[in-house]
Amino acid sequence: MLRRLxxxxxxxxxxxxxxxxxxxxxxxxxxxxxxxxxxxxxLSFVKLSALLWRASPVETYCVIAAGFxxxxxxxxxxxxxxxxxxxxxxxxxxxxxKRYAIYFGFIVGWxxxxxxxxxxxxxxxxxxxxxxxxxxPTLEPGDYIxxxxxxxxxxxxxxxxxxxxxxxCDYSRLDPKTATLYRSRCDTSVDFxxxxxxxxxxxxQMRDGVLxxxxxxxxxERVDDFAYSQFADGRDRTAYxxxxxTLPNGAxxxxxxxxxxxxxxxxxxxxxxxxxxxxxxxxxRDNSADSRDPASGIGFVPEDFLVGPVTFVFFSLDPSQxxxxxxxxxxxxxxERFGLALD
Numbered sequence: 265m266l267r268r269l270x271x272x273x274x275x276x277x278x279x280x281x282x283x284x285x286x287x288x289x290x291x292x293x294x295x296x297x298x299x300x301x302x303x304x305x306x307l308s309f310v311k312l313s314a315l316l317w318r319a320s321p322v323e324t325y326c327v328i329a330a331g332f333x334x335x336x337x338x339x340x341x342x343x344x345x346x347x348x349x350x351x352x353x354x355x356x357x358x359x360x361x362k363r364y365a366i367y368f369g370f371i372v373g374w375x376x377x378x379x380x381x382x383x384x385x386x387x388x389x390x391x392x393x394x395x396x397x398x399x400x401p402t403l404e405p406g407d408y409i410x411x412x413x414x415x416x417x418x419x420x421x422x423x424x425x426x427x428x429x430x431x432x433c434d435y436s437r438l439d440p441k442t443a444t445l446y447r448s449r450c451d452t453s454v455d456f457x458x459x460x461x462x463x464x465x466x467x468x469q470m471r472d473g474v475l476x477x478x479x480x481x482x483x484x485e486r487v488d489d490f491a492y493s494q495f496a497d498g499r500d501r502t503a504y505x506x507x508x509x510t511l512p513n514g515a516x517x518x519x520x521x522x523x524x525x526x527x528x529x530x531x532x533x534x535x536x537x538x539x540x541x542x543x544x545x546x547x548x549r550d551n552s553a554d555s556r557d558p559a560s561g562i563g564f565v566p567e568d569f570l571v572g573p574v575t576f577v578f579f580s581l582d583p584s585q586x587x588x589x590x591x592x593x594x595x596x597x598x599x600e601r602f603g604l605a606l607d
Contacts, residue, residue: 268350275346279339281370282346289366291349295342296370300377302338306331311388314412317575318419321605325576328389388413390572392428392455398552399457401490401506401518402426402606406598408579409457409606411572421542421570424515425460426606428571429544434563450561457574458554458562461511462535462543470556473521473530473549475509483510490520493584504548522550529556540567577604 275282280296283289310331317324390413394403403409403426411428421427433450435443462468467478475482490506504520521527527550535555537543541564546552553560580601 268347271350272343272347276339276343278370278374279342281367282343283349284366284370286346286350286352288349288352292366292370295345296373299338299342300373303335304377306335306338307388314389314410314575315415315418317412318573321575325603325605389575390428391578392457392574394457397492398546398548398554399426399459400492400548400551401520402459402547403457403574403577404580404598404601406581406583407577407601408581409574409577411574413572415572416567416570421460421463421567421573422515423461423463423511423513424517426457426574427460427542427544427565428455428457428574429565430454430569430571431456431561432563432565432569433561435558435561436563437558446559446561452569455571456562458544458546458552459517460542461545462537462555464537464539464541466537466543467534468537468543468555469534470530470532472526475545477512480512482512484508484519485510487518489523490518517547519547519549532556535564538564541565542567542570574606576606577601580604 271282271285273282274285275295278296279299280292280294283292283295286292310328313324313327389410392409392411394405394407394409397405416427430452431450431454433447433452435446435450438446461475461482462477467476469476469479471481474484485508487506487508489503491503493502503523505523506518506520508516509519510516529550535543543555544562544565545554545556553562555562555564580598582596582598
């Protein structure tokens with residue numbers, strides 16, 4: 265029984281290793297290659313399908329789910345096969361150097377596949393987490409999202425896209441001394457997520473909290489207040505003014521603003537977006553470091569810094585909930601946000 269368990273576990277983590285443990289070395293190679301080829305084909309198909317998410321989001325989600333199920337089934341099949349054949353190995357037990365060299369080869373092979381498989385030269389899904397409240401109400405802290413890495417290599421960014429990008433460290437609107445100080449502390453490898461509202465050549469301005477594009481106000485529709493608290497017990501719960509904002513291309517999404525008087529970034533000078541750059545805003549307009557703020561380092565985002573558009577939430581944890589014990593960790597999962605499509 266213990267031998268069967270060992271074979272199952274070894275093959276579950278490193279397909280084929282359980283068969284090698286059973287002294288079925290040829291079968292180990294067959295199972296390992298079969299699972300590896302199957303997983304790579306599924307991964308490639310999923311990555312390719314992600315390019316179509318903008319036109320067919322529902323179909324894309326179905327392909328991703330089917331790919332996950334198929335990959336998991338292949339791995340479990342290899343583990344069950346190893347457990348069932350744990351007493352069928354007829355080959356002579358190899359001396360320990362050869363035996364452990366085979367084991368080591370399977371482990372290194374699967375580690376290499378895990379490292380280089382996602383680097384296939386095909387745009388595909390890349391996971392990110394949301395640490396801040398700058399994109400509320402669309403995204404909440406504790407959300408885990410997928411972005412289509414490389415999507416913008418073949419598609420032009422559009423107004424309304426939720427885009428991941430690397431921090432440009434653009435402090436050109438600060439005085440030279442302050443800009444030099446900020447740049448020395450800036451890390452261009454940091455990833456941000458904001459909404460693209462301005463394309464190259466656009467004239468962008470905020471007036472009394474309203475977004476203007478080419479001197480025309482963006483349509484806003486007032487809806488019910490949005491309430492949010494960063495604490496599990498709901499203290500300091502704040503009600504925000506909530507709007508549906510519609511961009512000239514028809515992209516529609518929710519934004520929020522603090523009730524009351526004017527906020528620091530409600531009124532700005534006019535920004536003309538340079539060629540091959542984009543203007544980005546957070547949906548939480550009064551709590552977002554974005555292209556409006558000269559000290560944010562975001563400024564105009566170069567096209568080369570765009571990573572990809574966000575597709576959907578695949579997992580979500582409420583950061584206000586304690587997650588020490590398993591029981592509490594489960595209670596912190598926000599099941600209603602699983603698979604949430606993002607606009």
